[in-house]
Amino acid sequence: MTTTTIAGQAVDRNDEGFFEHPEQWTEDVAVEIAKEEGIDELTPEHWQVIHFMRKEYVEKGTGPTVRVLGKTSGVSVKELYQLFPKGPAKVAAKIAGIPKPRGCI
Amino acid sequence: MAKRIVILGGGTGGTLTANRLSKHYGDDVEVTVVDRDDDHVYQPGLLFVPFGLADPDDIVRPRQRQLKKGVAFHRAGIDHVDIDGDEVHLVDGTVLPYDLLVVATGARLLPDETEGLTGPGWGEKVFTFYDLAGATALHDALERFEGGRVVVNVVDLPIKCPVAPLEFSFLADWYFHDRGLRDRVELTYVTPLDGAFTKPTASRTLGGMLDEKGVELVTEFNTGEVDGEGGRLVSYDEREVPFDLAVVIPLHGGAEYVDRSPGLGDELGFVPTDQHTLQSKVRPNIFAIGDATNVPASKAGSVTHFEGEVLLRNIIRFLDGEELDASYDGHANCFIETGFHKAMLIDFNYDTEPVGGHFPAGVGMPLLQDSRLNHLGKLMFQWVYWHVLLPGRDIPGIRPDMPTSGKELASH
Numbered sequence: 001m002t003t004t005t006i007a008g009q010a011v012d013r014n015d016e017g018f019f020e021h022p023e024q025w026t027e028d029v030a031v032e033i034a035k036e037e038g039i040d041e042l043t044p045e046h047w048q049v050i051h052f053m054r055k056e057y058v059e060k061g062t063g064p065t066v067r068v069l070g071k072t073s074g075v076s077v078k079e080l081y082q083l084f085p086k087g088p089a090k091v092a093a094k095i096a097g098i099p100k101p102r103g104c105i
Numbered sequence: 106m107a108k109r110i111v112i113l114g115g116g117t118g119g120t121l122t123a124n125r126l127s128k129h130y131g132d133d134v135e136v137t138v139v140d141r142d143d144d145h146v147y148q149p150g151l152l153f154v155p156f157g158l159a160d161p162d163d164i165v166r167p168r169q170r171q172l173k174k175g176v177a178f179h180r181a182g183i184d185h186v187d188i189d190g191d192e193v194h195l196v197d198g199t200v201l202p203y204d205l206l207v208v209a210t211g212a213r214l215l216p217d218e219t220e221g222l223t224g225p226g227w228g229e230k231v232f233t234f235y236d237l238a239g240a241t242a243l244h245d246a247l248e249r250f251e252g253g254r255v256v257v258n259v260v261d262l263p264i265k266c267p268v269a270p271l272e273f274s275f276l277a278d279w280y281f282h283d284r285g286l287r288d289r290v291e292l293t294y295v296t297p298l299d300g301a302f303t304k305p306t307a308s309r310t311l312g313g314m315l316d317e318k319g320v321e322l323v324t325e326f327n328t329g330e331v332d333g334e335g336g337r338l339v340s341y342d343e344r345e346v347p348f349d350l351a352v353v354i355p356l357h358g359g360a361e362y363v364d365r366s367p368g369l370g371d372e373l374g375f376v377p378t379d380q381h382t383l384q385s386k387v388r389p390n391i392f393a394i395g396d397a398t399n400v401p402a403s404k405a406g407s408v409t410h411f412e413g414e415v416l417l418r419n420i421i422r423f424l425d426g427e428e429l430d431a432s433y434d435g436h437a438n439c440f441i442e443t444g445f446h447k448a449m450l451i452d453f454n455y456d457t458e459p460v461g462g463h464f465p466a467g468v469g470m471p472l473l474q475d476s477r478l479n480h481l482g483k484l485m486f487q488w489v490y491w492h493v494l495l496p497g498r499d500i501p502g503i504r505p506d507m508p509t510s511g512k513e514l515a516s517h
Binding site: 065066067068071072077078080081085086087 | 261262325327329341342356372373
């Protein structure tokens with residue numbers, strides 16, 4: 001685990017870059033992490049996905065997979081890849097400050 | 106009046122639950138199993154059909170004959186479940202009221218959800234072995250195959266038996282060796298995961314095994330399109346893998362009627378289920394078992410079998426008004442066929458990943474390494490399935506919770 005200060009906020013993340021404590025997340029933190037992931041500007045569509053992921057996490061205890069995102073977030077899988085080219089579920093989870101989605105069993 | 110238990114699905118979970126209930130209660134409860142057909146497929150056998158190692162006829166038996174006397178079998182499709190009215194509505198117009206419902210209708214293949222998968226080339230150079238018709242058609246295609254690029258592609262998880270696509274790759278290596286064609290065949294394993302398997306230690310071992318057998322591994326590939334005509338898989342991030350023959354494991358979802366039953370399933374059609382008690386989170390008098398649930402365990406027969414004991418106990422407790430037993434630990438146990446008459450065994454649960462050692466204790470079958478003994482175990486299991494597991498008997502020495510003795514648990 002590594003602790004870094006991002007946008008004035010101490011953030012604990014695991015080796016893969018996922019949040020250990022989702023309550024450390026703020027929108028300013030998200031903007032900075034998006035830059036780390038090569039996304040310079042978060043559009044309204046990005047925010048729609050990010051807020052959806054956080055809501056799902058709070059309700060279900062895990063972030064959604066890409067497939068579930070495509071079915072339920074209002075953004076299709078194709079568009080999700082345009083928004084988060086390096087992999088919507090993982091990258092959006094990192095930016096949304098939630099642990100790695102548990103979809104893979 | 107005797108309590109009415111309706112079980113949807115006459116596969117592994119439904120059959121073993123019906124038989125255990127019948128044994129426990131005799132005539133004191135009415136148990137009805139519903140299924141739309143009378144073909145009970147021994148699904149682990151599907152892996153062997155494409156290679157001519159199993160005859161399709163040998164792995165299918167009538168569903169009703171696997172049920173004990175006293176269990177009613179109703180053959181009809183399910184239209185929907187009314188979870189507020191405690192009723193199941195069948196396609197033939199019958200309405201079955203229940204005091205307790207068990208959902209055991211497994212998972213459904215959804216090849217149509219992937220662009221192009223069932224388009225041109227489907228059944229000619231694009232196949233799946235996850236159902237009997239597909240496995241049989243693939244057998245013919247493999248027999249005709251004289252060389253080229255073969256890809257095995259998992260579109261996305263969850264899938265039934267997550268090790269089966271790896272086993273298919275190992276057996277394909279053996280099969281082409283056996284036919285003297287191996288040097289003319291390029292084998293590629295294409296997965297959305299970041300490694301060969303979901304669990305780290307087993308992923309390293311299985312990845313190493315792909316490498317040894319000369320199977321190329323392509324990871325983090327999220328299939329967006331299968332272009333049968335052009336012979337290529339295309340990922341959402343626009344990578345391509347060319348093929349002459351593609352073996353694709355399609356997306357899975359729950360049974361169709363779940364989508365038609367308001368409140369019963371999640372967005373993929375699986376029933377939200379407590380992972381330790383197997384009671385649904387939908388209604389207290391609805392339970393679920395096996396592939397039909399959303400619990401974070403493999404969709405596999407061994408999981409269903411181990412869940413069966415906890416489910417029986419909890420149905421009894423629920424009907425007696427007692428507190429449920431939260432003891433299912435996610436135990437799964439899978440033989441992994443590795444080709445050349447060998448197999449590997451993995452044993453794990455929600456909290457413990459598959460590691461080395463022996464099963465079920467210090468002396469036994471080797472874990473996470475291939476051996477002839479494990480291969481014999483896998484072959485013998487078909488007999489155990491029909492004669493011990495489905496009738497609801499216990500397998501001597503095998504308990505539902507995961508054994509820790511014999512495992513190298515310090516190694517990870």
